[in-house]
Amino acid sequence: xxxxxxxxxxFLTIFCFTFFLNSCSEPDPMTDxxxxxPSTLPFEAPDFNAINDEHYMPAFVKGMEEQLAEIEAIAxxxxxxxxxxTIVAMEESGELLTRVQRVFSNLTSAHTNDKLQGIQSELxxxxxxxxxxxxxxxxxxxxxxxxxxNREDLELDEESLKLLKDTYRDFVRAGxxxxxxxxxxxxxxxxxxxxxxxxxxENLLEISRERAVVVDNPDLLDGLSSDRIAAAxxxxxxxxxxxxxxLSITNTTRQPVLTSLRNRDxxxxxxxxxxxxGIGENGGIDNTPIxxxxxxxxxxxxELLGYQSFAHFALExxxxxxxxxxxxxxxxxxxxxxxxxxxxxxxxxxxxxxDGIEGELMPWDWEYYAxxxxxxxxxxxxxxxxxxxxxxxxxxxxxxYAMNRLYGITFEERHDLPVYHEDVRVFDVFDHxxxxxxxxxxxxxxxxxxxxxxxxxxxxxxxELRNQKPVVVNVLNISPxxxxxxxxxxxxxxxxxxxxxxHAVHGLFSDVTYPSLAGTSVPRDFVEFPSTFxxxxxxxxxxxxxxxxxxxxxxxxxxxxxxxxxxxRDFNQGFDTYEYLAATxxxxxxxxxxxxxxxxxxxxxxxxxxxxxxLNNPAIPPRYKSAYFAHIFSGGYSANYYAYIWxxxxxxxxxxxxxxxxxxxxxxxxxxxxxxxxxxGSREAMDLYRDFRGGEPDVTNLLRxxxxxxx
Numbered sequence: 001x002x003x004x005x006x007x008x009x010x011f012l013t014i015f016c017f018t019f020f021l022n023s024c025s026e027p028d029p030m031t032d033x034x035x036x037x038p039s040t041l042p043f044e045a046p047d048f049n050a051i052n053d054e055h056y057m058p059a060f061v062k063g064m065e066e067q068l069a070e071i072e073a074i075a076x077x078x079x080x081x082x083x084x085x086t087i088v089a090m091e092e093s094g095e096l097l098t099r100v101q102r103v104f105s106n107l108t109s110a111h112t113n114d115k116l117q118g119i120q121s122e123l124x125x126x127x128x129x130x131x132x133x134x135x136x137x138x139x140x141x142x143x144x145x146x147x148x149x150n151r152e153d154l155e156l157d158e159e160s161l162k163l164l165k166d167t168y169r170d171f172v173r174a175g176x177x178x179x180x181x182x183x184x185x186x187x188x189x190x191x192x193x194x195x196x197x198x199x200x201x202e203n204l205l206e207i208s209r210e211r212a213v214v215v216d217n218p219d220l221l222d223g224l225s226s227d228r229i230a231a232a233x234x235x236x237x238x239x240x241x242x243x244x245x246x247l248s249i250t251n252t253t254r255q256p257v258l259t260s261l262r263n264r265d266x267x268x269x270x271x272x273x274x275x276x277x278g279i280g281e282n283g284g285i286d287n288t289p290i291x292x293x294x295x296x297x298x299x300x301x302x303e304l305l306g307y308q309s310f311a312h313f314a315l316e317x318x319x320x321x322x323x324x325x326x327x328x329x330x331x332x333x334x335x336x337x338x339x340x341x342x343x344x345x346x347x348x349x350x351x352x353x354x355d356g357i358e359g360e361l362m363p364w365d366w367e368y369y370a371x372x373x374x375x376x377x378x379x380x381x382x383x384x385x386x387x388x389x390x391x392x393x394x395x396x397x398x399x400x401y402a403m404n405r406l407y408g409i410t411f412e413e414r415h416d417l418p419v420y421h422e423d424v425r426v427f428d429v430f431d432h433x434x435x436x437x438x439x440x441x442x443x444x445x446x447x448x449x450x451x452x453x454x455x456x457x458x459x460x461x462x463x464e465l466r467n468q469k470p471v472v473v474n475v476l477n478i479s480p481x482x483x484x485x486x487x488x489x490x491x492x493x494x495x496x497x498x499x500x501x502x503h504a505v506h507g508l509f510s511d512v513t514y515p516s517l518a519g520t521s522v523p524r525d526f527v528e529f530p531s532t533f534x535x536x537x538x539x540x541x542x543x544x545x546x547x548x549x550x551x552x553x554x555x556x557x558x559x560x561x562x563x564x565x566x567x568x569r570d571f572n573q574g575f576d577t578y579e580y581l582a583a584t585x586x587x588x589x590x591x592x593x594x595x596x597x598x599x600x601x602x603x604x605x606x607x608x609x610x611x612x613x614x615l616n617n618p619a620i621p622p623r624y625k626s627a628y629f630a631h632i633f634s635g636g637y638s639a640n641y642y643a644y645i646w647x648x649x650x651x652x653x654x655x656x657x658x659x660x661x662x663x664x665x666x667x668x669x670x671x672x673x674x675x676x677x678x679x680x681g682s683r684e685a686m687d688l689y690r691d692f693r694g695g696e697p698d699v700t701n702l703l704r705x706x707x708x709x710x711x
Contacts, residue, residue: 035059035100041417043439043469044460045426046103049418053115056104060123063097064130070094071134074143081143083154087164091465091514106457110475111421111449117202121195128194132187135174144168159682163514166681169317175305182304189297189304196290196297201634203278203285205451208249210284211273215245215266223262225383230482249274250477251452251630253621254579256490258367259382264357271364278627279603287627288602294633295590296598303595311591314639318523319646319685323592326642329699330584333645334613336708337581340574341620347373361619370572378568382490385565390551391444391478391487394494398547399501402537406669407505408432411440423447423480424473429508432666437508438462441473444497445480445487452477453630454496456503456531461518462510462680470519472507474500486551491565498538502531509677517681524640526685528647529654530677536655536705539566540664570707575620577645577706582615582622584642587632591639602626645702650689652705653697 034050036059041047070093077085108120134140147154148168151161175186214236215221221229229245236246247257247270255274261267280286298310307313311323320326349361351369375381400411411427419426419441427440441459446452460471476496481487506527507519520527537543544566548557557565589609599605606626610616624631631637658668675692689697 033059033062035096035103036062038095038099042428043471044099045417045439045471046420046459047418048420051103053113053119056100056116056119059096059100063094063100067094067097071137071140075137075140077143081146083147083156083160083164086143086147087160087167088465088514090167091163091516095466102457102459106459106473106475107420109451109455109457110443110473111447112205112451113449121198121202124194124198125191128190129187132174132183132190135171136176136178136183136186138176141171141176144171159513159517162682162684163517166516173305173313173317178304186301186304189301193294193297193301196294197634200287200290200294201451201630203287203290204251204628204630204634207277207285207287207628208251208452209448211249211277212239213247213249213270213273214241215247218245220263220266221245221261223260224257225260225386227481227485227488228257228260228479230485231479234482248446248479249277251628252623253363253625254367254623256479256492258364259371261368264364267364267368268362275363275621275625278625287633291590291602291626291633292598292600294638295593296595298591298638299593299595299598309592309594311588311639314591318525318640318643320525320642323588323639326646327588329646329649330581330588330642331613333577333703333708334581334615336703337574337577338614340708341578341617342574344370344373344572344574345617345619351376363619363621366575366619370575374568374571377571378564380561380564380568385561386488386490387550387552388548388557388561389489389491389494390549391489391493393549393551394489394497394547395442396547397549398494398538398543399497401546402498402534402540402543402664403501403505405543405664406537406666407509407673408666408669409437409505409508421447421449436469438470438472440504440508441471443473444476444478446477447480450475450477451630454500456500456507456520458507458519461507461515461521462512463515463518464513466515468515470507470510472504472519474504476500488551495535495538498534499531502534503527505534505673506530506677506680509673510680511678512680512682514682519680521681523685524637525643525646526650526689528644529650529689532644532648532651533654533672535651537664539569541566542664573707577708578615578617578620579623580645581613582610582620583624583629584645585609585613585615586622586626587629587637587639587641590626590632648705649699649702650697652701653693653699654689655705656698656701657693 033055034047035055038044039047070089074086074089074093079085104116108116144167147164151164156164175183178186215232218229221232224232232245232247235248236244239246250256253275255270257270258267261270278285278287280288302308302310302313305313309323315322315326345361348366348369351372352361352365355369357365371382396411403409403411409432410430412430413425413427417426417439421443423443423445425442427442429437429440431437454476457473457475458470459473460468462468462470476493478487478489478493503520510519512518541562544562545556548562549555550557586606586609589605589612606622607616610622626633631641632639637643654672658672661668672692676688679688
């Protein structure tokens with residue numbers, strides 16, 4: 001599941017403020033520091049030719065000084081508070097700090113190094129402390145509270161009123177109304193949580209390196225295509241393993257190579273490397289103490305604020321509202337998911353028996369034999385399909401084509417702007433009338449300096465207040481091809497390209513006044529709706545036929561094969577939904593715990609949680625186990641991993657609605673753009689959806705989308 005990086009500009013700068021106030025001992029001449037002034041490149045795009053690691057420290061320090069003066073001036077302003085001198089002033093604060101942090105945050109995820117990681121580790125607790133200095137500032141909160149209490153008399157427009165409400169809510173949820181001793185403890189908790197989540201993220205990068213599987217004998221790779229074997233050989237050589245092969249471990253429990261490896265012992269080895277990472281008793285880095293401490297600290301934070309659990313605290317500002325409502329929806333899906341996964345298991349066991357494999361179905365068997373069943377049922381061979389999905393063709397004739405058909409926008413690659421890695425590409429994005437909307441950066445290949453997963457980030461967010469247009473980046477982790485070979489990708493990667501473009505256009509189409517409400521600044525369980533919605537255009541016949549072209553012959557994918565690819569999309573959805581729900585329930589159970597019930601065994605708690613919801617089939621482990629569950633322990637989705645399927649309810653319903661209105665048309669795209677994508681967080685999320693749909697979403701469209709409900 002992709003992770004989206006979402007920041008409020010105000011609290012982004014708050015978050016960054018205290019970096020290096022106590023740690024920078026080097027001279028700080030600030031000579032030629034590119035962060036000091038807005039970039040002169042188009043749309044203030046970062047000048048990566050001018051930026052180096054040494055620039056971050058002094059830019060953060062200077063940015064903090066400016067931020068401190070601005071916030072202090074707001075809090076102590078002798079004039080009566082009004083919307084302009086308080087809320088708008090806060091929106092305008094921290095320009096330098098915002099600029100440096102947006103670059104820094106993407107680099108530490110997409111192309112990090114030891115120095116950046118050292119900065120990030122030292123920075124984390126200081127950032128948390130400064131955030132508290134703002135959010136727990138009683139004089140500042142008094143001004144905000146006065147405006148909030150008199151909000152109906154301020155004659156604010158809808159977006160401004162929404163910003164005021166959000167600001168007040170954020171201060172209250174941070175502890176602005178707590179007494180001095182409670183606030184002191186809140187500061188301690190926040191500082192420790194910040195350090196732990198940073199350590200968890202840094203550990204994951206190292207864990208992925210230490211758990212990579214090195215193979216001596218190429219015979220053990222039987223089943224992999226020649227280009228994938230060549231890539232594995234090249235990856236091993238890059239790590240210093242001559243005449244060997246390296247199978248990298250991706251972020252999820254399941255691993256892509258498990259669909260192809262014929263050697264069962266090899267599959268088991270790869271699966272074990274994935275499923276038991278981050279657990280000290282299995283050797284290597286141990287993330288389980290971090291998990292337990294984070295859960296306890298989050299529970300204590302919620303209790304300090306008067307909430308029943310951290311899940312109740314985390315869900316309050318979401319469209320899900322509370323754990324009870326979310327669990328009602330999730331548990332309602334479980335019977336159909338178990339039924340479908342059991343039926344899939346029967347087919348897989350039958351294929352195992354035909355292959356001479358007796359005994360129980362194991363998790364390292366599922367994907368391999370599911371692929372065999374898929375081939376038999378739909379007559380599809382992955383090696384037959386991949387030549388029709390060449391990365392650049394998929395991007396330009398698939399993703400960009402669909403965006404043009406829906407919204408009238410075009411992408412034109414440019415080569416004059418500096419990038420942070422040679423793999424990164426840059427595109428101008430033009431609206432239907434020729435006006436440039438912003439810039440789009442594409443960073444698609446995996447590397448050791450990049451964390452796992454896929455995400456969207458922003459170097460610049462749209463804002464009328466700051467007269468800025470968006471500069472966004474999509475980051476994926478597609479295995480790079482061997483040198484000189486084409487990048488042939490799986491259909492799963494195709495879907496992810498469309499998904500992340502959904503986040504990108506959410507940022508690119510933003511048309512709001514305040515940066516805190518721009519683009520993807522919406523609830524967690526709504527932010528994945530626009531991205532999931534775009535996925536289904538990947539299998540729209542018109543779109544598919546435009547990009548599914550053989551990379552050597554130029555021939556379009558045969559209609560029969562195309563039909564089978566589309567039909568096979570519903571296959572194994574029981575498994576897919578099961579493993580997702582299993583991870584979701586583990587997330588919810590961790591964050592429903594009170595402080596006095598924190599267990600001491602991570603694996604044991606996971607199993608108890610899964611059994612509680614009848615999701616403890618050993619052949620279908622959770623998509624993420626706790627020790628490498630980045631979404632909830634370092635990625636901002638704690639008690640919110642349900643957001644993907646909650647958003648998918650909206651996405652499936654929205655797509656069905658568009659099909660009813662004619663499908664892939666500009667009229668449909670413009671309606672969706674004007675009611676959803678351009679609005680950002682300027683209105684309540686579900687009000688936006690109702691305006692788009694003309695009513696409430698129908699959950700049965702989700703079941704149909706996943707093939708769990710017959711027509």
